Amino acid sequence: MTLLLTLAILILTGVAFWQISKIFELSQMGRKKDDSQIATEKDNDLNGKLMFAFLVFIYAVTIYSFWSYSKVLLPESASAHGPAYDTLLWISFAIILFAQTITQAVLHVFAYKYRGINNRKAYFYTHNNTLEFVWTIIPAIIFFVLIIYGMVTWGNIMNIEEDEDALVIELYAQQWNWKARYGGEDNVLGDANVRFLNDFDGRNSVGIDSSDPNGMDDIVVTQEFHLPVDRKVIFKFRSQDVLHSAYMPHFRAQMNCVPGMITEFSFTPTITTADMRMNSDVVDKVNRINKIRYENSKELTANGEEALEPYQFDYLLLCAKICGASHYNMQMKIVVESEKDYEKWLSQQKTFSEIIQ
Amino acid sequence: MSELTSISHSNHDDHHHHHKETFITKYIFSQDHKMIAKQYLILGVLFMGFIGVAMSLLFRLQLAWPEQSFAVFDIFLGDWAPEGVMDPNIYLALVTIHGTIMVFFVLTAGLSGTFSNLLIPLQIGARDMASGLLNMISFWLFFLSSMIMLASLFVEAGPAAAGWTIYPPLSALPQTQPGSGMGMTLWLISMAIFVASSLLGSLNYIVTVINLRTKGMSMFRLPLTIWAFFVTAIIGVISFPVLLSAALLLIMDRSFGTSFFLSDIFVQGEVLHYQGGSPVLFEHLFWFLGHPEVYIVLLPALGITSEIIATNSRKPIFGYRAMVASILAIAFLSTVVWGHHMFISGMNPFLGSVFTFTTLLIAIPSAVKAFNYITTLWKGNLQFNPGMLFSIGLVSTFITGGLTGIILGDSTLDINIHDTYFVVAHFHLVMGISALYGLFAGVYHWFPKLFGTMMNKNLGYIHFWITAISAYGVFFPMHFIGMAGLPRRYYTNTAFPYFDDLANINVVITVFALLAGAAQLVFLYNFIHSMFFGKKAEQNPWRSNTMEWTAPVEHIHGNWPGEIPHVHRWAYDYSKPGQDEDFVLQTTPIQKGEIETEH
Numbered sequence: 001m002t003l004l005l006t007l008a009i010l011i012l013t014g015v016a017f018w019q020i021s022k023i024f025e026l027s028q029m030g031r032k033k034d035d036s037q038i039a040t041e042k043d044n045d046l047n048g049k050l051m052f053a054f055l056v057f058i059y060a061v062t063i064y065s066f067w068s069y070s071k072v073l074l075p076e077s078a079s080a081h082g083p084a085y086d087t088l089l090w091i092s093f094a095i096i097l098f099a100q101t102i103t104q105a106v107l108h109v110f111a112y113k114y115r116g117i118n119n120r121k122a123y124f125y126t127h128n129n130t131l132e133f134v135w136t137i138i139p140a141i142i143f144f145v146l147i148i149y150g151m152v153t154w155g156n157i158m159n160i161e162e163d164e165d166a167l168v169i170e171l172y173a174q175q176w177n178w179k180a181r182y183g184g185e186d187n188v189l190g191d192a193n194v195r196f197l198n199d200f201d202g203r204n205s206v207g208i209d210s211s212d213p214n215g216m217d218d219i220v221v222t223q224e225f226h227l228p229v230d231r232k233v234i235f236k237f238r239s240q241d242v243l244h245s246a247y248m249p250h251f252r253a254q255m256n257c258v259p260g261m262i263t264e265f266s267f268t269p270t271i272t273t274a275d276m277r278m279n280s281d282v283v284d285k286v287n288r289i290n291k292i293r294y295e296n297s298k299e300l301t302a303n304g305e306e307a308l309e310p311y312q313f314d315y316l317l318l319c320a321k322i323c324g325a326s327h328y329n330m331q332m333k334i335v336v337e338s339e340k341d342y343e344k345w346l347s348q349q350k351t352f353s354e355i356i357q
Numbered sequence: 358m359s360e361l362t363s364i365s366h367s368n369h370d371d372h373h374h375h376h377k378e379t380f381i382t383k384y385i386f387s388q389d390h391k392m393i394a395k396q397y398l399i400l401g402v403l404f405m406g407f408i409g410v411a412m413s414l415l416f417r418l419q420l421a422w423p424e425q426s427f428a429v430f431d432i433f434l435g436d437w438a439p440e441g442v443m444d445p446n447i448y449l450a451l452v453t454i455h456g457t458i459m460v461f462f463v464l465t466a467g468l469s470g471t472f473s474n475l476l477i478p479l480q481i482g483a484r485d486m487a488s489g490l491l492n493m494i495s496f497w498l499f500f501l502s503s504m505i506m507l508a509s510l511f512v513e514a515g516p517a518a519a520g521w522t523i524y525p526p527l528s529a530l531p532q533t534q535p536g537s538g539m540g541m542t543l544w545l546i547s548m549a550i551f552v553a554s555s556l557l558g559s560l561n562y563i564v565t566v567i568n569l570r571t572k573g574m575s576m577f578r579l580p581l582t583i584w585a586f587f588v589t590a591i592i593g594v595i596s597f598p599v600l601l602s603a604a605l606l607l608i609m610d611r612s613f614g615t616s617f618f619l620s621d622i623f624v625q626g627e628v629l630h631y632q633g634g635s636p637v638l639f640e641h642l643f644w645f646l647g648h649p650e651v652y653i654v655l656l657p658a659l660g661i662t663s664e665i666i667a668t669n670s671r672k673p674i675f676g677y678r679a680m681v682a683s684i685l686a687i688a689f690l691s692t693v694v695w696g697h698h699m700f701i702s703g704m705n706p707f708l709g710s711v712f713t714f715t716t717l718l719i720a721i722p723s724a725v726k727a728f729n730y731i732t733t734l735w736k737g738n739l740q741f742n743p744g745m746l747f748s749i750g751l752v753s754t755f756i757t758g759g760l761t762g763i764i765l766g767d768s769t770l771d772i773n774i775h776d777t778y779f780v781v782a783h784f785h786l787v788m789g790i791s792a793l794y795g796l797f798a799g800v801y802h803w804f805p806k807l808f809g810t811m812m813n814k815n816l817g818y819i820h821f822w823i824t825a826i827s828a829y830g831v832f833f834p835m836h837f838i839g840m841a842g843l844p845r846r847y848y849t850n851t852a853f854p855y856f857d858d859l860a861n862i863n864v865v866i867t868v869f870a871l872l873a874g875a876a877q878l879v880f881l882y883n884f885i886h887s888m889f890f891g892k893k894a895e896q897n898p899w900r901s902n903t904m905e906w907t908a909p910v911e912h913i914h915g916n917w918p919g920e921i922p923h924v925h926r927w928a929y930d931y932s933k934p935g936q937d938e939d940f941v942l943q944t945t946p947i948q949k950g951e952i953e954t955e956h
Contacts, residue, residue: 009868013875035892037811038899039742043818047741050822051749057826058753061833069837072858074773089770096760103727103756110734111749114670115741121939122671122932123736126956131732132679132725139724143717143763150717150767151710157769158706175533175624194623207623237703240623242527243636245701245776249842252773256702258636259526260620263703289857311854318853320776320844322520323527324534325445328847 041118048115055108059101071288075281078315078336079251080232080268081157086252088153095142160266166232169225171317172206173237173244173257176326178317180225181206181218184351190215194240194259200356207240208352216353219346224333225317228342229272237263245321248334250276256321269336276336277313286313378914386497388489391912393496394475395807401467402796403881405503409458414874416451419443421867423849437515445848449518450536452846454510456521457544461551462506464654464792466499466558469593472657472799473562473586475807479905480580482571482922484915487564491557498554502547509543517544520846522643525618525636529610532624542611545604552601559590559597566590571904573924577681577956578943580903580928581674584681585660588688589653595692596649603642610634640702644695651788652691656684658795659726659755662748664928665802666730668901669745670737671939673929676729677956683722690719700768701775709768716766720759727756738932738939742899743817744802750825751794757829758786761836776846779839782832790828797821797880804884805898809910810891816883823876830869834862900940902928907944927956 039047077086114122170181170189183189191209199210205222208215227233237246239257246265247254255265276282289311297307319330337345387393415434418427426441437447474492478485486492509516518536519528523544531538566579566587579587606617610631618639619631667674674680696704696712730752739745761783764770774780797820804812838859843850850856850863897906904924908916922944930941935951947953 009871013872014878036898037814037892039740039745039814043814044739044741047746047818048739054753054825058757058829061829065833065837069834069862072837072841072862074840074842085769085773088767089764092764092767092770096763100757100760103731104753107731107734107749107752107756110731110737111739114734114737114739116671116738120738122738124673124932124934125675125732125736126673126929126954127676127678132676132729135728136679136721136725140721143720146763146767147714147717150713150769154706154709154713154767154769157772158709194621195628197623197628198626202626240621242530242533243524245844247776247842247844249773254701254772254775258703259622260633260635261637261703285858289854292857292860293854308854311857313855316842316853316855318842318844321524322449322846325449325848327449328445328849329852331853 039116041116044116048112051108052112055104058104071284074249075276075279075285077250077252078269078271078276079253080270082252084153084156088149092146160234160264163232166234166266167228168234168236170206170236170238171246171257173239173246173319175241175324176330177222178330178332179206179220179222180332181220182346184217184219186214186217188214189236190218197240203355210356216351218352219349220352221349224335226335226337226342226345227269228339229269229336231339232266232268234266235264242323243321244319244323244330247318247320248315250315254320272336272338273315282313286311386493388493389914390474390478390486390492393492394471396496397467397470397474398807400500400503401462401470403884405458405462405467409455409463410874410877412451412455414870416448417867417870419448419848421864423851446518446535447515448848449846450515450540453518453520453536454516457506459789460521460650460654462503464796465555465650466551468654468657468792468796469586469589470496470499470558472661473558473590475803476582476905477562477565477586478569479908479916480583480903481566481569481574482904482924483565483569484921486561487569488561491561495554495557495561498550498557502550502554505543505547505550509540509547512539512543514538514540516540522647525607525610525639526622529607529619530622530624545608549601549604552597555593555597559593562586562590563594571921571924578924578927581663581677581680582660584684585656588684589656592649592688592691593653596646599642600646603639607639637702637704640699641695644698647698648695649691652687654788654792656687658751658792661795661799662730662751664903665744665748665798666733667929667931668899669740669742670733671740671931672733672737673931673956674729675732677927677929679725680729683725686722687719690715694719697766700771713766713768717763720763723759727752742801743812743814743821744798746818746821747794747798747801750821751791751798754786754794754828755791758783758791762787774839776844777839778835778843778845781845782835782839786832790832802899804887805894806905808888808891809894810887811894811898812887812891813883816879820876820880820883824873827869827873827876831866831873834866838862902930902940902943904943907942926953929956930954
């Protein structure tokens with residue numbers, strides 16, 4: 001159906017173009033023959049006005065997009081460094097929108113206002129050093145401030161101190177799934193390497209070195225991993241095959257997973273999954289999504305297929321670096337909960353020594 | 358070479374009778390820069406451009422209506438779209454080849470190849486390029502490279518599919534995806550030949566601009582087009598060899614078991630032997646070309662725009678020296694910003710700060726350029742020829758796309774939008790659409806010089822306005838799905854219910870993309886029709902100052918019958934007070950009592 005629709009649109013657009021060009025040609029016929037293909041005063045007038053209309057169009061697209069699409073954006077950040085990130089983002093956006101509004105206006109208004117008229121002579125104006133100095137120095141100052149602000153924030157986010165209390169978690173990537181490894185009782189990750197992946201008939205799923213005593217109490221989980229709220233987490237990233245990128249948008253966190261090296265990122269989750277589900281933006285989004293899923297389900301059940309399950313919000317770990325066929329479906333659920341619930345969940349997981357027995 | 362150099366200095370009238378030309382030497386293995394420009398235009402821009410754009414429409418259909426059956430998929434993708442449903446591997450292949458073709462074949466070879474070749478000799482007053490032979494070899498290497506890239510589309514396992522950035526290990530190991538087999542081998546061979554072609558072309562441009570300027574054509578009398586082409590060629594010579602070395606090392610890793618980019622890898626139940634290499638090294642090498650490449654694509658477009666905006670505003674370009682200075686500043690800075698593609702690659706965070714600093718610096722000369730364009734329009738007498746519309750369109754998309762670079766260039770902000778659709782929206786506007794606009798502007802403006810006929814202006818207007826509207830329609834909403842957290846290069850986002858409410862936006866984007874694609878058919882029709890049936894062009898249809906318009910409409914070998922004209926003034930004496938006409942050719946001597954414009 002959509003195919004037919006698309007084809008129909010394409011064919012109709014083609015016909016429309018063909019007709020419009022015919023009309024243009026016909027409209028030229030009655031008049032004094034001007035086929036020099038160089039813009040006339042009339043062309044200048046029309047296109048100058050269209051330039052002004054285009055400015056209105058740009059503004060309209062901007063306003064419509066912000067009005068209509070703002071609701072799909074990420075909700076309030078769920079990590080300690082997130083608010084600083086969001087503030088910097090919106091300050092940058094304010095500057096950009098201001099510059100965009102002004103420069104597009106000047107550009108298109110000039111294009112409209114100075115549209116060509118026969119026998120008018122343009123103003124001969126080659127340069128103006130003061131003016132050029134001013135508009136070199138103003139962006140320079142603005143960018144300088146942004147650079148300093150950005151660098152300080154970056155320094156704070158990327159400064160990963162090995163603090164005693166921090167929870168250390170390894171995120172392990174492979175085509176096409178994620179695993180998470182906890183240090184267990186000692187909160188220390190045992191040594192690991194891809195060489196050990198085939199040990200214990202493949203039960204050593206992230207390649208822990210069984211000769212390292214630190215690794216025996218390590219816990220490896222799949223599908224979902226849990227984090228205690230308000231405790232700093234230091235992530236160590238590994239990949240066993242190709243580049244992946246561990247992207248946790250709700251926490252404003254991302255780091256590539258590189259085979260052959262261990263990369264790091266750290267954040268402190270501040271909002272539990274349960275609390276985030278109550279966030280009004282999230283509630284709205286979930287309702288919207290479930291409405292869409294309900295509509296889609298009607299179509300599916302009509303074709304005798306299963307209906308879609310209602311959606312419930314969860315934090316996500318996605319892959320953001322192209323990694324092959326199922327790149328689009330490499331996901332893991334993140335659960336943020338109280339320290340007590342987290343401990344309870346962790347105690348139910350099997351340790352490495354239990355798995356290899 | 359010596360023969361052509363002697364022709365360049367020949368003062369005799371009979372230089373074009375020297376060679377007996379057959380069909381093959383005139384149209385195929387031609388050493389004439391004007392013919393080579395046309396060859397680049399037709400192969401690089403029209404043919405490769407058509408394929409690149411068509412591919413984007415195919416994957417846009419998949420993104421708007423994921424996993425649905427389309428007859429076009431069945432026709433064009435065959436076994437890769439069982440029952441008309443696109444396979445995820447082929448989706449990645451389409452994205453990869455679309456990027457490769459558009460960035461390298463259309464906007465590097467096609468754009469520079471066409472306009473540097475056409476305009477450098479004609480605008481500086483030279484008989485031809487410094488070496489016609491190298492120029493010809495450059496084109497035929499490009500032809501070979503294009504054919505190999507196209508051949509890779511017919512490999513059984515599909516063409517390269519690791520993204521146009523071909524990061525190893527994905528690109529190095531055929532076990533990780535089918536496209537990394539024969540398809541990737543052909544990709545690498547094609548690109549190696551492409552780099553050779555590009556280097557030969559660039560060296561020729563540099564040598565020609567330095568050595569073959571006519572009498573009176575000092576560096577600061579050069580039109581800004583030539584400055585842009587010249588500096589672009591220099592960046593190309595500096596950075597393309599690094600891509601070649603990256604490609605060669607990758608070929609070694611793939612075929613000879615070395616470990617430049619690979620270490621500690623386990624695929625399909627097997628530990629591979631690679632030890633000690635690093636994919637991050639490849640990223641450094643790739644982006645050392647990859648970022649200057651953005652400016653290799655963009656600078657020629659900006660040069661073309663400078664010329665067209667000045668001519669059609671009937672005004673001198675504002676701040677000529679600042680324009681030259683900003684081209685030079687952009688060129689220098691472009692070689693020290695590559696790390697902003699790698700903020701979260703695992704490289705030392707301190708480097709992130711350094712690259713943030715250099716990256717935001719590059720915004721300053723870019724802003725100067727935008728302001729100078731706008732001031733050139735001020736109090737002008739704007740002639741809205743299609744080339745002028747596309748040039749103003751370029752300034753508009755350059756601003757819109759460039760501004761979001763302030764966000765992406767900031768290492769902090771990059772964390773959460775890296776590799777999302779926000780990036781896709783940003784670079785398509787600032788380099789893709791802007792450079793394409795420059796390319797279209799150039800084609801409309803110099804079509805009379807290329808083919809001796811005029812393109813139809815009304816079709817040009819239709820082409821521009823539909824393209825302009827759909828470009829914003831496609832890329833403006835895309836920023837939002839990026840900021841919603843959707844990573845790029847996803848075959849579909851239905852695997853995440855969280856993104857279900859982005860589906861409608863994807864449909865909007867695809868509809869605008871189809872509209873934009875249809876508008877390009879108008880251009881294609883106009884181009885081909887005008888080539889054969891267009892109105893005969895006058896010698897100087899746009900009443901322009903530059904030297905190419907003093908050469909006869911019919912192409913002759915050696916460009917000018919008789920002596921090459923001398924140059925007496927800069928290229929931008931439009932509407933100069935005291936002159937009868939609103940333009941003064943560069944070849945017109947300074948009159949009695951006239952003061953040479955200080956610029």
